[in-house]
Amino acid sequence: MRGQPLATWLPGKYQLPLLGPWLHLKEVALLFSWLGCLYDLTIWLFLWWRKSRGLAYVAVLAFHLLTYVLFPRIGMFPAIMICGTLIFFSEGWHQRVLSWLPGSSFASDGPTAKTTPLARQKLITYGLGLYLAVQLCLPLRYLAFPGNLFWHEQGYRFSWRVMLMEKNGYTSVILRDPATHRQHEVRQEAYLTPFQRQQMRS
Known part of the structure; x- marks a missing residue:
């Protein structure tokens, strides 16, 4: 592994506080690449094991929050993974959390056994x-x-x-008056946010 594509992407995040001054280093890209690989390959094991589940979920939070900070264009993916990972926690844990909600019908003394019809x-x-x-x-x-x-x-x-x-590209919006045949280019920054303009170009 040569730390790609992080070695290309991370230097552009130099403006970030604390991390920014270090992100241009090739060693940081290699470190992030290997840690990310180890995380993806092993995190499910630590989430599966009850004794390490709490610390593993802290690692999930750290990984996906850092991912969002470094790559905000990734959208909802970090939030979905942070919420989806809760499936590893026990039924009792979920019921205890739900019991804190106002009007919840879940008892706080643990799950009750229920039988499910064969069909x-x-x-x-x-x-x-x-x-x-x-x-x-x-x-x-x-x-x-x-x-x-x-x-x-x-x-x-x-x-x-x-x-x-x-992918990156260039977009331009031209308005043309069919009656006078006059045309002019629209200043996109007057109507679109930087994120919207980036989405149009990619």
Whole structure:
């Protein structure tokens, strides 16, 4: 690993407090790359194990908050992962949290055992099986499209690829009066935020 693409991206974040002065170093890009790799490969194990779950979730918070600070264009992904990771916590933990909400019907003395009818169990099993099949097949659909995936992008979304490429371009908006044939270029910064202009270019 050569620390790419972080070695290219991180120096542009020099204005960040505390971290900024260090982000131009190649060693920092390598460190972030390896730590990110280790995080992705092992975090689920620490979340699975009850004794390490709390510290692992702190690592989840740190990782995704840092990701958002460094790459705000990533959008809702950090928030979704922070919330989605709570699935590793026990049923009792979720019920205790929900019991704090006003008007909650969850008792604070722990979960109660309930029996599920056989037909409903089968429905849940088949539903989960279908869901898992979709989650497995959807990321692989890009194989059905010929050509360079990173050029035509058919099947790129939901294909287990995160921030593997970046596109930039130039946009201009021209207003033309059909009656007088006069035209002028619109100053986009007068109507769009910097984030909106960036989204148009990428």
